[in-house]
Amino acid sequence: MTATTTAPKDRSAARRGRTLMKWFATSTAAGPLVALLVAVTVFALTTDTFFTVDNGSLIVQQVLVVGTLAIGQTLIILTAGIDLANAAIMVLGTLVIARLAGESGMPPLAALIVGIVLCTALGGLSGVLVTRLALPPFIVTLGVLSVLTATSQLYASGQSFPVTSSLLTWLGEKSYLFGRIEVTVGMTVMILLTAGVWFALTQTSWGRNVYAVGDDEEAARLSGVNTKRVVLSVYLLAGFVYGIAAWQALGRIPNADPNAFQLGNLESITAVVIGGTSLFGGRGSIPGTILGALVVTVLANGLTQAGIDSLYQQVATGVLVIVAVAVDRLVRVRAT
Amino acid sequence: MSGKKVRTSAVVMVAAAACVVTSAACTSEKVGGDSSGNSGDQVAIGLVTKTNTNPYFVELREAALAQADRRGAKLIALAGKFDGDNQGQVDAINNLVAQNVKGILITPSSSKGVLGAIAAARAKGILVIALDTATDPADAVDATFATDNKAAGVAQGTYVRAALGKEEPNVLLLDGTPGSTVDDQRHTGFLEGMGLTENSPEIKGTAVTNGDQTKAQTAMENLLQRDPGVNAVYTINEPAAAGAAKALGAKAGSGDVVIGSIDGSCTGVRNVKEGRFAATVMQFPQKMARTGVDAVVEYADNGTEPSGFVDTGSQLITDDPVPGVPSKDTAWGLKNCWG
Numbered sequence: 287m288t289a290t291t292t293a294p295k296d297r298s299a300a301r302r303g304r305t306l307m308k309w310f311a312t313s314t315a316a317g318p319l320v321a322l323l324v325a326v327t328v329f330a331l332t333t334d335t336f337f338t339v340d341n342g343s344l345i346v347q348q349v350l351v352v353g354t355l356a357i358g359q360t361l362i363i364l365t366a367g368i369d370l371a372n373a374a375i376m377v378l379g380t381l382v383i384a385r386l387a388g389e390s391g392m393p394p395l396a397a398l399i400v401g402i403v404l405c406t407a408l409g410g411l412s413g414v415l416v417t418r419l420a421l422p423p424f425i426v427t428l429g430v431l432s433v434l435t436a437t438s439q440l441y442a443s444g445q446s447f448p449v450t451s452s453l454l455t456w457l458g459e460k461s462y463l464f465g466r467i468e469v470t471v472g473m474t475v476m477i478l479l480t481a482g483v484w485f486a487l488t489q490t491s492w493g494r495n496v497y498a499v500g501d502d503e504e505a506a507r508l509s510g511v512n513t514k515r516v517v518l519s520v521y522l523l524a525g526f527v528y529g530i531a532a533w534q535a536l537g538r539i540p541n542a543d544p545n546a547f548q549l550g551n552l553e554s555i556t557a558v559v560i561g562g563t564s565l566f567g568g569r570g571s572i573p574g575t576i577l578g579a580l581v582v583t584v585l586a587n588g589l590t591q592a593g594i595d596s597l598y599q600q601v602a603t604g605v606l607v608i609v610a611v612a613v614d615r616l617v618r619v620r621a622t
Numbered sequence: 623m624s625g626k627k628v629r630t631s632a633v634v635m636v637a638a639a640a641c642v643v644t645s646a647a648c649t650s651e652k653v654g655g656d657s658s659g660n661s662g663d664q665v666a667i668g669l670v671t672k673t674n675t676n677p678y679f680v681e682l683r684e685a686a687l688a689q690a691d692r693r694g695a696k697l698i699a700l701a702g703k704f705d706g707d708n709q710g711q712v713d714a715i716n717n718l719v720a721q722n723v724k725g726i727l728i729t730p731s732s733s734k735g736v737l738g739a740i741a742a743a744r745a746k747g748i749l750v751i752a753l754d755t756a757t758d759p760a761d762a763v764d765a766t767f768a769t770d771n772k773a774a775g776v777a778q779g780t781y782v783r784a785a786l787g788k789e790e791p792n793v794l795l796l797d798g799t800p801g802s803t804v805d806d807q808r809h810t811g812f813l814e815g816m817g818l819t820e821n822s823p824e825i826k827g828t829a830v831t832n833g834d835q836t837k838a839q840t841a842m843e844n845l846l847q848r849d850p851g852v853n854a855v856y857t858i859n860e861p862a863a864a865g866a867a868k869a870l871g872a873k874a875g876s877g878d879v880v881i882g883s884i885d886g887s888c889t890g891v892r893n894v895k896e897g898r899f900a901a902t903v904m905q906f907p908q909k910m911a912r913t914g915v916d917a918v919v920e921y922a923d924n925g926t927e928p929s930g931f932v933d934t935g936s937q938l939i940t941d942d943p944v945p946g947v948p949s950k951d952t953a954w955g956l957k958n959c960w961g
Contacts, residue, residue: 333848341847348840444680444961446889539836539868543861545675546836548704590844596830597800 314562314570317613318577321560321606325581329588336591343468345583350457350472351376351538353579354531355550356557357483358409358524360575363558364487365500365517366567367423371412372528373550374434377542379405379532381438384447384542387454394451402529408434409525416521417514431551438544446543449536457537472537479530483523484572496520501568556603557582560610566618581606665695665922667915668718668726670711672755674701677887677961678907679729682753685911686727693919698723705833706799708735715739718748725749725918727911733758733803749921751928753910755804765928767913769905771884774936775808777947778882779815781901782854784944785880791816791854794845795828796838796866798858805858808884812856826852831862838865846870855881860890860902867898874898886939888959894939895952901940907960909934 330337355372362369383401386392392400408430415426449455457472487493495516498506507513536542561578563570585606586599669686671679683699690697698718702710708731716739718726726743730736730752740750740762752766760766783791793816798805818824826849829841838857842865846852855870857863863883867874874881874897883890886904894902917928938947939955 335848344843344847348843439675444675444677539839541835543835587844590829590841591848
């Protein structure tokens with residue numbers, strides 16, 4: 287179910303080899319890990335500029351926004367749902383934060399909190415519609431996507447809003463580890479968020495309930511899980527994560543633009559699917575999603591440096607998505 | 623059981639793809655001018671822009687609405703949902719024909735894709751004028767009122783080449799969208815102004831940005847990893863230039879790298895003023911809209927049909943002028959910018 291397996295006490299190499307094999311056969315993160323290693327190896331061997339410290343740092347910076355969106359998306363897909371509105375929620379969040387802190391003169395911290403609370407509430411809105419009205423998540427979030435895209439355009443009236451506050455752009459602030467490796471505050475936030483959500487999913491009863499609901503909602507309900515409350519909590523947490531994504535987006539580009547991230551929803555779904563999370567719910571992991579997001583970014587970055595037309599980057603990503611879903615289907619068939 | 627589940631999910635994925643396409647194909651409507659009472663005699667003019675969110679087309683639409691008001695005409699403004707939304711524009715033209723407009727002003731997203739709908743409109747005696755972007759072939763419409771985008775590209779290229787002085791150019795090209803006529807014209811013009819060709823070794827890389835700041839920044843970062851020695855950048859528009867400047871960081875403002883751009887939005891001119899990029903070539907959407915509305919009103923009054931290509935002009939804006947390249951400073955730019 288999750289990427290964790292306990293290490294055996296036995297020290298014999300054969301046993302260890304078998305454990306590794308077992309991990310590959312059962313872990314959803316193994317596929318994207320292999321894909322990532324293959325991509326990195328190929329680009330390292332074929333270009334002079336890919337396998338460098340600077341480029342490694344750059345790839346991580348480029349993955350932050352979509353990767354954060356994908357963490358929220360993973361939570362929802364684990365419950366056999368899907369969120370088409372995540373990037374639209376984030377974009378509205380960036381606009382609200384930028385306008386409140388800019389022309390309204392609100393203190394940046396207050397604007398940031400309002401933005402994150404708004405994103406959480408909008409995630410919760412989808413959750414309420416999914417749980418209380420029992421509507422399919424696909425339709426609910428499609429509707430929310432449409433409404434929020436228009437709301438952002440109306441709210442921004444064709445303008446974009448630069449932010450200057452050091453708090454709002456803090457996640458993009460750069461510093462140097464060992465005087466050499468460029469790191470941003472956003473990377474630390476991403477690592478903390480990944481660790482936090484991963485811990486909640488794998489080490490708490492809430493997390494077990496999320497997997498249980500996604501695997502078989504009826505069975506979970508019969509065994510005493512308040513499934514509606516679990517699903518609602520997932521949408522609220524995902525909304526909060528989108529709020530953090532809004533902060534990440536302002537750190538990367540200090541300009542809130544209603545036209546930005548129009549394909550962010552599909553990009554996050556791509557990362558989740560390549561990351562080995564099953565669209566049927568109940569199977570997948572946060573580390574897998576991060577690996578999936580890295581695979582997509584590494585492909586774009588590496589193919590650019592290999593001088594290959596950017597349209598082929600989309601071809602490569604599309605092929606990977608289909609392979610990932612096919613693998614998931616094969617695993618399912620073998621399991622039943 | 624598992625087979626059925628799989629089929630359901632396949633349907634979901636197809637629907638996901640379809641929703642992206644269809645939600646984008648919708649058009650939206652905004653009507654201006656005097657709509658009270660005697661709409662029977664009032665000249666109705668249709669306007670179809672590429673989008674109704676891009677400030678450039680917002681400015682064009684507002685100028686057209688104001689001019690229609692002044693001339694006592696009714697303007698029906700429609701738009702595609704995104705840049706490149708040909709189906710949305712075709713639908714919009716069909717709607718306008720059904721509403722018996724006298725003339726249609728269109729900024730075509732696809733110079734070829736929209737030809738059938740335009741021919742059908744003209745067959746009904748409707749005057750069709752292309753604004754901002756020419757159709758292909760250009761005589762598919764009665765007339766074209768636009769920036770000479772090739773000339774604007776040449777101005778950008780000539781300036782960037784001159785600003786480099788004796789340095790050998792190492793150029794990155796941040797293109798818009800493949801297949802877009804305007805994008806091709808600007809790109810070709812830039813290379814001509816630089817004295818380069820498509821295969822010149824001085825070109826270190828190209829990327830598709832769709833004119834989007836986020837994409838331009840990511841593309842620029844990746845291209846810079848490959849070629850840190852870049853000293854000149856072509857950009858399709860000002861958001862792409864802003865993305866390039868952010869990727870270059872301190873290098874952009876120091877004069878080590880000359881970034882050129884095209885558009886003339888107020889944000890873009892401010893970026894030139896603050897030194898984020900060296901120069902931008904301003905276009906005049908208000909002028910396109912005003913002359914377009916005037917032309918349809920005159921056609922309705924006395925049957926005068928405009929024809930051919932009417933250049934609405936462009937102007938290089940920079941605070942670092944170079945000899946031999948005519949330019950205006952950012953103070954002038956801020957007075958005449960759009961958006």
